[in-house]
Amino acid sequence: MEERQHSVAVVGLGFIGLPLALSYALEGVDVTGIDVNEGLVHRINSGETDLQESHRGSSIREILAAQLEAGRFRATTDYARGAASTDTYLVTVGIPVDGGEVDFAPLDGCIASLGAVLKPGDLVILRSTLVPGTTTGRVLPALERASGLQAGRDFSLAYSSERIAEGRAFQEFRDMPLALGGIDSPSAERARRVLGIVTTAEIVTSDIATIETSKILENLQRDINIAISQEFARLAEGLGIDTYEMIRVANTHRRVNLLTPGPGVGGYCLPYALHYLTPRTRELALDLPLANMARSINEETPVRVVDRLEALLARTDRTIAGARVALLGLAMKDYSGDDRESPALVMAGELVRRGADLRAHDPVVPDGRAYTYASPGEALRGADALIIAARQERFHEMNWPELLDLMAPHPVIMDTRHLLGDGDLREDALIWRI
Numbered sequence: 232m233e234e235r236q237h238s239v240a241v242v243g244l245g246f247i248g249l250p251l252a253l254s255y256a257l258e259g260v261d262v263t264g265i266d267v268n269e270g271l272v273h274r275i276n277s278g279e280t281d282l283q284e285s286h287r288g289s290s291i292r293e294i295l296a297a298q299l300e301a302g303r304f305r306a307t308t309d310y311a312r313g314a315a316s317t318d319t320y321l322v323t324v325g326i327p328v329d330g331g332e333v334d335f336a337p338l339d340g341c342i343a344s345l346g347a348v349l350k351p352g353d354l355v356i357l358r359s360t361l362v363p364g365t366t367t368g369r370v371l372p373a374l375e376r377a378s379g380l381q382a383g384r385d386f387s388l389a390y391s392s393e394r395i396a397e398g399r400a401f402q403e404f405r406d407m408p409l410a411l412g413g414i415d416s417p418s419a420e421r422a423r424r425v426l427g428i429v430t431t432a433e434i435v436t437s438d439i440a441t442i443e444t445s446k447i448l449e450n451l452q453r454d455i456n457i458a459i460s461q462e463f464a465r466l467a468e469g470l471g472i473d474t475y476e477m478i479r480v481a482n483t484h485r486r487v488n489l490l491t492p493g494p495g496v497g498g499y500c501l502p503y504a505l506h507y508l509t510p511r512t513r514e515l516a517l518d519l520p521l522a523n524m525a526r527s528i529n530e531e532t533p534v535r536v537v538d539r540l541e542a543l544l545a546r547t548d549r550t551i552a553g554a555r556v557a558l559l560g561l562a563m564k565d566y567s568g569d570d571r572e573s574p575a576l577v578m579a580g581e582l583v584r585r586g587a588d589l590r591a592h593d594p595v596v597p598d599g600r601a602y603t604y605a606s607p608g609e610a611l612r613g614a615d616a617l618i619i620a621a622r623q624e625r626f627h628e629m630n631w632p633e634l635l636d637l638m639a640p641h642p643v644i645m646d647t648r649h650l651l652g653d654g655d656l657r658e659d660a661l662i663w664r665i
């Protein structure tokens with residue numbers, strides 16, 4: 232009979248790690264969460280999180296509180312505590328990108344710490360998005376060096392890419408098909424049992440390099456597809472055609488699936504995909520012109536929105552310099568609390584650079600920038616222009632006609648997310664929709 236898994240350690244307690252840890256706890260597994268960020272560990276152990284996830288009617292805060300109370304989940308900065316409580320680690324520490332270059336330092340640090348406490352018989356499952364070749368070329372030798380153990384003989388190692396979308400984490404940990412590879416069959420088999428505690432979906436197996444590469448290409452394909460939609464949107468605008476209506480019609484073709492354009496592409500996953508390939512394409516002297524072009528289109532999109540605003544303001548003899556601009560929604564995508572690489576922040580930087588009096592508001596992105604305001608009314612009062620850059624649930628409950636009445640005469644309203652209905656709008660407003 233298969234032995235039941237009683238405990239796991241989840242390393243990295245960010246957007247992926249915390250809901251993943253709680254998903255195991257919800258299945259009755261004892262979970263130790265390990266993170267280097269002391270403040271984060273303290274907040275989590277106090278039941279606090281800014282993540283916008285929910286599961287079966289309970290918010291992640293409620294789930295966290297219940298699992299802490301039940302004693303099934305605890306966060307720590309101490310790897311040794313994790314090692315004392317389990318033989319199975321799920322690693323979710325990522326590889327940031329800075330100026331287009333990958334930064335292995337967080338992952339290397341994590342693997343060095345993990346290697347120092349690794350015991351014979353342990354299993355390490357990497358869930359982070361990795362530069363192809365990282366599991367066997369970087370993590371495996373580093374674990375062996377730090378532990379003095381031999382991979383395959385003394386410990387098991389597997390890779391399973393993480394494919395969930397923020398905001399749907401609990402559901403997609405369960406029903407998104409997984410790809411899994413092990414350094415040997417026992418590693419893959421053990422990892423399959425651990426993943427199977429939470430997932431009910433198909434687990435596809437392949438070799439590790441294929442899964443690492445496939446994960447990047449899954450993200451890259453979306454980046455390219457969004458760039459296509461951005462380009463089509465520019466064409467539709469030039470032709471005087473409603474982009475959303477054009478996409479609705481085109482997508483009735485069974486073999487067409489145009490994605491929705493917007494103010495740009497944010498988060499870690501899509502913008503980083505191309506950069507995760509760079510270390511390998513450099514070695515291979517391989518060019519990826521299509522992917523590079525798509526990245527450029529997506530990167531310049533938020534700046535183009537600001538250019539468009541400049542042109543619209545000019546119609547009423549106003550300039551961005553000195554104009555009061557309200558920016559609603561700072562998240563990197565709709566209904567998210569994550570503002571990493573957010574196009575809204577690119578727009579904010581550009582607006583400030585061009586001399587606008589910027590007043591931004593987002594009800595769920597953590598506050599703290601010089602230009603953020605606590606309420607939409609404060610952001611909109613007297614504004615010459617409004618840019619809606621991301622949807623949030625609370626935006627659907629607001630009285631838009633009343634709010635837009637707070638704006639200056641003849642305001643420019645740029646709705647990049649198709650949030651506002653025609654009935655919400657002011658008659659004297661200049662409206663722009665993607």
Ligand SMILES: NC(=O)c1ccc[n+]([C@@H]2O[C@H](COP(=O)([O-])OP(=O)(O)OC[C@H]3O[C@@H](n4cnc5c(N)ncnc54)[C@H](O)[C@@H]3O)[C@@H](O)[C@H]2O)c1
Nearest residue numbers: 243244245246247266267268325337340341359360393397
């Ligand atoms: N966020 C997503 O929607 C998503 C989706 C699919 C895959 N991924 C991938 O999952 C991984 C995690 O993404 P995320 O969004 O949760 O990142 P994150 O930055 O929110 O979380 C990473 C956590 O790791 C911690 N950390 C850094 N160094 C550490 C160390 N040495 N030891 C222990 N903890 C350490 C950080 O403090 C942070 O809390 C990344 O590889 C990402 O590309 C993310």
